[in-house]
Amino acid sequence: MFVGTVEFTLLVLLGVILAGPLIAERFRIPGLLGLIFFGMLFGPHVLDWLGRVGLVEDLGAIGILYLMFLAGVSFNLKAFLENRKSAITFGLLGFGTPFALSIWAGISVLELEVLSALLIGAMWASNTLVAYPDVRAAGLADNRAVRDAVSAGVVADLLSLFVLAVATSTVVIDVSDLPDAVADLVEPPPSFPLLLSVPMLVGFCLWVLPKLGAWFFVRVGHSRTQRFLFSLVGMAAGAALAVLAGVEGLIGAFLAGLGLNRLIPSRSELMDRLDFVGSSIFIPAFLVSIGLSIDPAVFFDLATLQLGLLFTGLVIVGKSIAAGISGALFRLTIDEIGLTASLSYGQAASTLAIAQVGLSLGFFGQDVVNGAVLAIVLTALITSFGTQFFIRRVPRPAASQVSLGEFVLVDARRSSSNTDVVMDFAGRIAGTDDGLLVPFTIPQAGQLEDARSRIEEAEAAAAAGGYDTEGVARVSESFTTGLLELAEETAASLAVLPWPGVRPGTDSLLGSELDSFGERSPIPTVAVQMIEPWNRVVLMIGDTSIEWHREDALLAAGIVQRVRRQKDSPVLVIGRKTSDVEEHVGALENVEFINRSLKTREFLGQVRPDDLVVVPAYILRNTSLTDQLRMARRLVKNDVAVVAGPHRLTVAGARTPHRMERLISHG
Numbered sequence: 001m002f003v004g005t006v007e008f009t010l011l012v013l014l015g016v017i018l019a020g021p022l023i024a025e026r027f028r029i030p031g032l033l034g035l036i037f038f039g040m041l042f043g044p045h046v047l048d049w050l051g052r053v054g055l056v057e058d059l060g061a062i063g064i065l066y067l068m069f070l071a072g073v074s075f076n077l078k079a080f081l082e083n084r085k086s087a088i089t090f091g092l093l094g095f096g097t098p099f100a101l102s103i104w105a106g107i108s109v110l111e112l113e114v115l116s117a118l119l120i121g122a123m124w125a126s127n128t129l130v131a132y133p134d135v136r137a138a139g140l141a142d143n144r145a146v147r148d149a150v151s152a153g154v155v156a157d158l159l160s161l162f163v164l165a166v167a168t169s170t171v172v173i174d175v176s177d178l179p180d181a182v183a184d185l186v187e188p189p190p191s192f193p194l195l196l197s198v199p200m201l202v203g204f205c206l207w208v209l210p211k212l213g214a215w216f217f218v219r220v221g222h223s224r225t226q227r228f229l230f231s232l233v234g235m236a237a238g239a240a241l242a243v244l245a246g247v248e249g250l251i252g253a254f255l256a257g258l259g260l261n262r263l264i265p266s267r268s269e270l271m272d273r274l275d276f277v278g279s280s281i282f283i284p285a286f287l288v289s290i291g292l293s294i295d296p297a298v299f300f301d302l303a304t305l306q307l308g309l310l311f312t313g314l315v316i317v318g319k320s321i322a323a324g325i326s327g328a329l330f331r332l333t334i335d336e337i338g339l340t341a342s343l344s345y346g347q348a349a350s351t352l353a354i355a356q357v358g359l360s361l362g363f364f365g366q367d368v369v370n371g372a373v374l375a376i377v378l379t380a381l382i383t384s385f386g387t388q389f390f391i392r393r394v395p396r397p398a399a400s401q402v403s404l405g406e407f408v409l410v411d412a413r414r415s416s417s418n419t420d421v422v423m424d425f426a427g428r429i430a431g432t433d434d435g436l437l438v439p440f441t442i443p444q445a446g447q448l449e450d451a452r453s454r455i456e457e458a459e460a461a462a463a464a465g466g467y468d469t470e471g472v473a474r475v476s477e478s479f480t481t482g483l484l485e486l487a488e489e490t491a492a493s494l495a496v497l498p499w500p501g502v503r504p505g506t507d508s509l510l511g512s513e514l515d516s517f518g519e520r521s522p523i524p525t526v527a528v529q530m531i532e533p534w535n536r537v538v539l540m541i542g543d544t545s546i547e548w549h550r551e552d553a554l555l556a557a558g559i560v561q562r563v564r565r566q567k568d569s570p571v572l573v574i575g576r577k578t579s580d581v582e583e584h585v586g587a588l589e590n591v592e593f594i595n596r597s598l599k600t601r602e603f604l605g606q607v608r609p610d611d612l613v614v615v616p617a618y619i620l621r622n623t624s625l626t627d628q629l630r631m632a633r634r635l636v637k638n639d640v641a642v643v644a645g646p647h648r649l650t651v652a653g654a655r656t657p658h659r660m661e662r663l664i665s666h667g
Contacts (some may be wrong), residue, residue, distance in 0.1 A: 003048075009055050011040055017284040032130060032287050036377065039291020050292060060289025063282040064128070065253040069235040070278050071132055071150055072257020073264050073271070074141055090148045090326035092157030094344055098318025099125035105314055116363040118163055122373050123354045123372060124314050124346075126160035127153050130287070130346040130380060131387040133279060135339075138391045141266075145336035145394065146469055148326065149343035154254055156344075158247070164354055197245035205238045205255035213263045217466035227468070228273050234260055267407060267436040268468040294377060298370045307371025312378040319344045326599030335393040336348050347379045404524065405433030406493040409486065412439040412458035412471070415498035420461045421530035421639065425612075426496040427467035432562040435493065437462050440472040442482035448473060455533055470550055480517045498529035499651060501636060518617070518649025525649040527617075527642040533641045534612035537564060539585070540603065541575035542619040546621075548648065550580055552616035556643040557581035560614055572606065574598060600627045603635045617644035620651060 002008050016038040024034025039056075042049040050056050074273070099121040106117030135146050213230065219535035221227045234256045242252025264271050298304045320341045327337035355372040358364050408430040410423065421438070430437045443451035455471035462469040476482025487495060497514055514527050537559050544550040553575075560571060571591045573581060578593045585591055600623075607613060613635060620642055623631070642651055 004051065006055060009030045009050060012049050013056055013059070013285065013288060016042065016288055017281070018290075032134075033381060035284050035287035036291040036294075036380060040294040041290035043289070043292035043294070045295040045297070050288070051268075056152065056285060056289055056292060059285035060292075061286075063278075063284070063286025063289070064250055065235060065239050066278045066282040067129065067132065067286065068250040068254040068285075069238075069257040070136075070274065071129060071153075072254040072259075072656045073231075073261055073274065074136060074266055075117060075147070075150060075258060075261060085146045086144065086326060086330035087151035088155070089329065090322060090340065091152040093322035093326055094127070094152035094184050094319060095125045095156040097322045098314055101160075101318045102314050105310060109310065109578040110364075111366075112364060115583045116358065119354055119358045119363050120368070122160040122163040123351045123358075124311060124318065124375075125163075126157045126351060126354070127319070127344050128346050128351075129153050129343060131343055131383045133283060134384075134387055135343065135391060136275075139393060139396050140339075140391065143336070143339070143394060143396075145332060145340040146343065149340045149513075152322075152340075152344055154251070158251060160354065162174070162247075198247065201238075201245040201247070201252055202243050202255060204241055205252065205259040207259075209234050209238065209256060209259040210262065214466055217263060220463065222460070222463040224270050224273065224468075227270050231260060231264065231270070231274060235567065261468070262431065262434060263468075265430065265434055265436045265468050266428075269470050270468050278397065279625075282518050285608065287330050288375065290380070294373055295370075298374055301370070303367055304370045304374055307367060308378060309372030311375035312382075315345055315375065315379055316382065323404055331395075335390050337576070339387065339390035342383055342390055345379045345383040345386065347376045349646060351376060403433035403435065404494055405429040405431070405435040405562060407435055407490055408437050409483070409490070409495045409498045410437065410439045410458065411483075411493045411495075412441050413498070414454065417498040417528065417530040418499050418532065419458055420464070421533055422498055422528060423458055423467070424465050424498065424533070425528060425530055425639075425641070426651075427462055427465050428564075429494065429496075429559065429562045431467060433493075437467045437469045438472060438490070438492075439469060440474065440483075440486060442474055442476050442479045444475070444477075444487075448475065470597065479513060480520065483517055484520060486521075487523055489513040495523055495525045497525065497527050499529050499640075501529040501632065501640065514652045518644060518651075519647055521649060522646050524643070524645050526559065526644075527649060527651050529638075531637055531639055532610070535610040536570045536572065536608060537612045537614060538572045538574065538607055539581070540619060541573065541578065541581055542616060542622075544575070544580045548645065549616065549618050552618060552643060552645050552648065553581055555645055556614050556616050557585050558642075559641060559643055560585055572611075574603060574606065600630055604630060607634065607638060609637060612639040612641065614641045614643060617642050618648050 016035065020034040020038045021031025022034075024031050024037070039050070041047060044051055091482060101119045102121040102124045106112045106120040107114070110117075110120070112120065130148065130356050132146075132150070134139060135143075135519070139144050196305065213234065216230050217227060221230055234255050238252035238254075238256025238259070239249035240252070242249045242255075245252070264274070276486045285666050296309075323337050323341035323344065326332070332340070351372060355369045359366065407440065408426050410426045412419070423439070429435070439455055439462065441451035441454050455473055459469045459471050472486065474482050474486055477486065484497065486492070496519075497517070499514060518527075519526050537560050541553040542549070544553045564571065568589050571585055571586060572594070573591065574594045575581075576596060578595045582593070594606070620628075644650070
């Protein structure tokens with residue numbers, strides 16, 4: 001029979017994934033609801049073209065893992081750490097409030113035993129981020145409300161599964177009568193108790209997996225296809241280990257995503273591939289699989305309707321109270337509170353799993369499961385419409401929140417600098433901020449082939465360092481014009497430009513191409529002379545009594561933070577007012593401060609051959625010709641980075657008669 005074959009199932013599934021959202025949007029219904037509806041229509045309870053067991057179920061199971069993995073990979077760890085109090089608070093409230101309300105309803109309204117009521121509480125305290133792709137597509141993944149909702153979802157699922165483990169540990173379970181997925185969920189291997197297995201899971205995902213990924217990206221996986229497959233293996237490993245640990249696989253998938261977060265920049269081609277595969281196949285298949293379990297008859301049964309409405313009310317009230325309290329404590333706007341609550345309403349994977357366990361163990365009857373299915377549909381409607389409503393009202397993150405290394409442009413033209421070292425320098429800046437490294441060239445007509453070869457060389461150097469890159473060759477009438485257009489089009493956060501070093505005669509008389517761009521650059525810019533890998537970083541801050549001097553000094557300190565080769569590699573900070581940058585580099589290990597004036601000769605005497613010297617551009621501009629000549633001779637074989645904010649880079653020097661030692665000692 002044709003119906004039921006793999007070919008027919010695949011045809012119907014892909015047709016639903018393609019047409020379902022389009023048809024739903026014609027009726028102004030969110031696309032995810034269209035997928036759930038058509039899953040119900042073609043499922044075993046209506047047309048029976050798609051079975052609950054088989055290809056769609058398997059793809060759906062992968063889809064929920066993939067959804068949580070993407071949430072972990074795209075999670076802004078830096079922003080979370082900055083706002084961890086609100087995220088953890090909402091996570092605990094988002095679990096505790098609906099959990100308590102559901103226990104009360106289970107005992108008082110449904111007249112269940114305590115253990116049964118605990119399972120009811122665990123069902124509705126958990127949540128699944130079914131609307132998360134919508135907020136990512138809207139550019140709100142870094143919004144504090146979204147971060148809190150993602151964190152709360154993980155906390156709630158972990159605590160719900162812990163309650164499930166405690167409740168089921170009090171009864172004798174015959175797992176032979178349960179589905180395999182449920183049996184894995186309720187019977188942790190006896191050799192791995194939760195107190196041991198969960199720390200092992202966390203250790204693997206957040207410590208072992210990132211180290212394996214860094215090694216693989218540097219030593220083996222230089223192509224995006226290899227890195228893509230490694231990411232999938234990491235997701236599967238985290239999920240499988242979670243099942244062995246006695247918790248649900250989606251927790252392991254999320255932790256694996258967190259572990260690989262730093263290795264997969266949010267704006268990289270690798271991230272685009274991961275997002276494309278998930279958004280086009282796996283996540284839609286998960287939503288279709290939800291529809292397969294829905295029997296339309298439950299919508300016409302009064303008892304089921306009452307239970308469904310009760311469960312939906314418990315979710316909405318509990319999550320809304322949690323969002324309101326957390327939002328008031330941490331001063332979220334009304335719209336942000338609404339977005340946080342809306343995202344947390346969704347129910348699916350954990351709820352269905354816990355409901356199936358409770359039914360199989362006799363904690364409650366089929367009527368509770370039917371009511372749970374109805375509540376899942378209703379909460380999917382509410383979370384979808386609510387999220388879409390608040391997405392339009394919550395502003396996108398401000399431009400000021402862009403990190404220094406979010407999108408780093410690197411000039412890949414032939415220069416006296418070592419390409420490997422330049423790409424490593426820029427890659428460290430981008431890698432710290434989960435950013436993208438973009439080597440570029442601006443060739444003139446007829447030079448495109450050479451420009452492309454330079455891009456390939458730079459990409460190979462970056463890949464060998466474990467960085468994800470996406471090179472650009474842009475034909476333009478001039479280097480400055482092309483780079484300015486590229487910086488604007490890509491919303492770049494930093495430009496790194498190779499520089500032949502201090503050349504006081506040539507630059508002073510003829511000017512510098514870098515100065516031409518630096519004076520017009522809308523983004524921070526770093527001119528670099530890179531010869532060999534460095535072991536120590538020397539930061540000279542000079543005079544910071546002028547406000548824009550202090551801004552550039554802090555920018556240079558930010559560069560130093562990001563480019564240290566190891567956590568314990570030494571840093572030397574020189575300047576009279578080192579307190580201006582102390583909060584940026586003082587927290588690092590092995591930092592030495594020279595908080596006094598130094599003459600030029602004394603400063604150069606502090607520099608070793610294997611040092612990276614980082615200076616704000618105003619120091620070079622205000623250095624006398626004599627001191628520039630000293631610097632040119634002394635630093636010719638050193639790595640040097642000249643840092644400036646927007647519209648302020650200059651490397652020509654000798655613009656004022658002030659001597660360097662007067663500048664350093666000023667203040």
